Amino acid sequence: MSERLGITEDDRAIADAVARFAQNELAPQAHIVDRDEIRTTRYASQLAELGVMGMNLPERWGGIGASPAALILSIAEIAKACGSTASMIGAHYLATDSILIGGDDMIRDRYLPDAASGAKLGAFALTEPGAGSNPAGMITRAEREGEHYRLRGVKQFISNADDAGFIVVYAKTDPNAGTRGISAFVVDRHTPGITVSAPEKLMGIRGAPAHEVTFDCLVPVANRLGEEGAGFYTAMKVLDNSRLDVAATSLGLSEAALAAAVAWAKERKVGGEPLANKQGIQWMLADMKLRLEAAWLITLQAAAKRGAGEKFSDYSAMAKLCASEAAGFITDTALQVHGGYGFTRELPLERLVRDARILRIYEGASEIQRTVIARAMVA
Numbered sequence: 136m137s138e139r140l141g142i143t144e145d146d147r148a149i150a151d152a153v154a155r156f157a158q159n160e161l162a163p164q165a166h167i168v169d170r171d172e173i174r175t176t177r178y179a180s181q182l183a184e185l186g187v188m189g190m191n192l193p194e195r196w197g198g199i200g201a202s203p204a205a206l207i208l209s210i211a212e213i214a215k216a217c218g219s220t221a222s223m224i225g226a227h228y229l230a231t232d233s234i235l236i237g238g239d240d241m242i243r244d245r246y247l248p249d250a251a252s253g254a255k256l257g258a259f260a261l262t263e264p265g266a267g268s269n270p271a272g273m274i275t276r277a278e279r280e281g282e283h284y285r286l287r288g289v290k291q292f293i294s295n296a297d298d299a300g301f302i303v304v305y306a307k308t309d310p311n312a313g314t315r316g317i318s319a320f321v322v323d324r325h326t327p328g329i330t331v332s333a334p335e336k337l338m339g340i341r342g343a344p345a346h347e348v349t350f351d352c353l354v355p356v357a358n359r360l361g362e363e364g365a366g367f368y369t370a371m372k373v374l375d376n377s378r379l380d381v382a383a384t385s386l387g388l389s390e391a392a393l394a395a396a397v398a399w400a401k402e403r404k405v406g407g408e409p410l411a412n413k414q415g416i417q418w419m420l421a422d423m424k425l426r427l428e429a430a431w432l433i434t435l436q437a438a439a440k441r442g443a444g445e446k447f448s449d450y451s452a453m454a455k456l457c458a459s460e461a462a463g464f465i466t467d468t469a470l471q472v473h474g475g476y477g478f479t480r481e482l483p484l485e486r487l488v489r490d491a492r493i494l495r496i497y498e499g500a501s502e503i504q505r506t507v508i509a510r511a512m513v514a
């Protein structure tokens with residue numbers, strides 16, 4: 136990957152270490168992970184040793200003091216090697232960011248160091264069968280019973296749920312208060328009364344299984360994140376961060392697809408000359424490169440705003456929208472450059488296309504990102 140504006144030597148050094156691990160350990164296994172639906176949570180300890188499982192956290196809680204740009208570069212390197220692993224890490228960050236943003240130091244001390252060390256994996260439970268794009272419509276309830284809350288409800292598409300040490304669950308504490316009636320809780324995965332379903336049969340990112348999770352359990356009051364009613368704001372801020380992670384995953388998958396297309400175009404001969412000499416192929420490569428660079432620029436711009444402590448919800452939404460749509464185009468066009476060979480399972484193109492498809496859906500579909508962008512313009 137060529138160097139880009141705003142990336143420091145420290146950012147590059149962090150990402151280079153991650154890239155070495157990703158290329159040596161993740162890339163050779165990625166097709167097997169996909170084919171056999173092997174859970175990428177198996178890599179959590181090694182990733183923690185590299186600092187990746189806590190890369191979104193301050194040093195006080197086991198982080199490595201990485202900048203938002205270093206985080207983007209690192210996730211992109213992981214996704215370049217294995218989209219499922221990047222997705223597994225993203226779900227873990229959704230959970231740990233919830234604790235970092237919504238919790239106080241006591242609960243941060245209890246959960247974040249173990250999350251950073253890989254001892255405990257996180258999962259994030261916001262979506263419900265009847266409330267996806269509109270989390271304010273959730274019906275999961277948390278009712279106070281003395282020093283506990285009784286948590287009852289069903290969450291859907293929860294990545295990492297089965298292997299998690301803890302799940303951050305969003306629930307209504309006051310069903311009449313709209314978004315101000317939602318609270319967040321850290322729930323230990325093996326609390327009696329939690330049922331994790333068999334994994335969904337997914338089109339892509341098959342090494343990052345998603346589950347339906349049913350809750351009918353007691354959660355200590357001390358496990359609430361912040362005040363009652365603060366949960367929706369926490370979730371929205373967490374999603375501002377996570378949409379950058381999805382943009383980074385999109386960039387990594389796009390890098391892998393474009394590199395494969397360029398190599399193929401140079402090697403594959405048709406009528407005695409390389410495909411790369413054909414103008415039609417050159418224009419495809421140019422269009423892929425253009426969209427990839429545009430997505431990098433807007434993602435790094437959003438990361439810079441995050442790093443500067445500015446409000447960046449709209450930039451994060453633009454980064455996710457631009458990079459995930461680019462990933463759809465780039466992986467599909469790269470497959471097209473490969474012709475019939477791209478459609479076989481012998482090459483990684485069809486996996487990249489399948490892995491990229493979810494990026495336009497989870498953590499806010501493209502249509503939601505347009506809503507976030509437009510609302511910031513007319514506010």
Ligand SMILES: CC(C)(COP(=O)(O)OP(=O)(O)OC[C@H]1O[C@@H](n2cnc3c(N)ncnc32)[C@H](O)[C@@H]1OP(=O)(O)O)[C@@H](O)C(=O)NCCC(=O)NCCSC(=O)CCS(=O)O
Pocket residue numbers: 226259261262267268269270271292293294295314315367368371372374375448496497498499500503506507
């Ligand atoms: C579409 C939405 C962005 C907006 O939702 P609403 O219309 O219901 O809410 P608002 O009226 O806009 O806001 C209510 C309240 O919250 C404050 N707010 C909103 N955004 C932010 C923010 N970014 N930071 C801080 N505060 C925020 C806003 O100011 C209002 O405050 P007051 O009450 O006025 O004081 C939203 O519904 C949305 O984002 N939808 C998409 C949901 C989504 O992305 N879900 C994905 C779940 S996770 C996943 O997919 C992966 C799971 S995994 O892999 O396991």
